Amino acid sequence: MAEIDTKLEKLKQQIQAAAEADAKKLTEDAEKRAKAMIEEETARIEKEQSSVMLSKLSRHESDERKRVSESRYAADRKVLLHRNALVDELFGEIRGELEEFAKSDKYAEHLEKCAERADREQKITPDVSVYCSRGDLARVEPIAKKYGITAAADRNIKLGGLIFKYPAKGIFIDLTLDSAFENERGSFAARSEMQL
Numbered sequence: 001m002a003e004i005d006t007k008l009e010k011l012k013q014q015i016q017a018a019a020e021a022d023a024k025k026l027t028e029d030a031e032k033r034a035k036a037m038i039e040e041e042t043a044r045i046e047k048e049q050s051s052v053m054l055s056k057l058s059r060h061e062s063d064e065r066k067r068v069s070e071s072r073y074a075a076d077r078k079v080l081l082h083r084n085a086l087v088d089e090l091f092g093e094i095r096g097e098l099e100e101f102a103k104s105d106k107y108a109e110h111l112e113k114c115a116e117r118a119d120r121e122q123k124i125t126p127d128v129s130v131y132c133s134r135g136d137l138a139r140v141e142p143i144a145k146k147y148g149i150t151a152a153a154d155r156n157i158k159l160g161g162l163i164f165k166y167p168a169k170g171i172f173i174d175l176t177l178d179s180a181f182e183n184e185r186g187s188f189a190a191r192s193e194m195q196l
Contacts, residue, residue, distance in 0.1 A: 161175050
């Protein structure tokens with residue numbers, strides 16, 4: 001998980017640096033254009049000293065402010081879309097790593113540790129049921145037998161892991177890779193949310 005946290009932090013820093021640089025450049029360019037156009041109009045107004053020209057300048061400044069605002073919005077949107085693409089790519093890689101982990105020899109050990117953790121958190125009794133992905137059912141049945149409980153497949157578990165349901169207590173313990181993945185993605189988005 002340390003490697004994932006390092007990757008996430010590095011991605012966050014890259015995204016923020018790129019976003020700030022792009023937004024700053026676009027804003028500076030738009031402001032330079034606006035300033036040049038305003039100065040040009042101001043010079044003409046000073047020559048003609050006409051109230052009609054002053055009115056035109058005011059309208060032009062308003063239009064330029066609108067264009068600058070639209071440029072900023074477009075830049076922010078572009079940065080946000082780029083950031084989202086990078087996040088999707090990163091979490092696509094993480095999903096692939098989790099899928100590979102679920103195929104490895106270490107995964108069986110992980111399932112055992114999930115059962116031990118659930119038992120520590122809430123003693124596993126015979127009325128408890130354990131749920132896993134369809135592909136993991138053969139691996140989970142010996143664990144269920146060890147605790148004297150039933151194992152069943154849950155179609156919502158895609159990446160792997162276990163869910164323990166305690167019907168008498170009305171609780172469940174979700175130790176799935178799916179939940180951990182979604183929680184980490186949500187947490188990452190919350191930590192690195194940009195103010196646009």
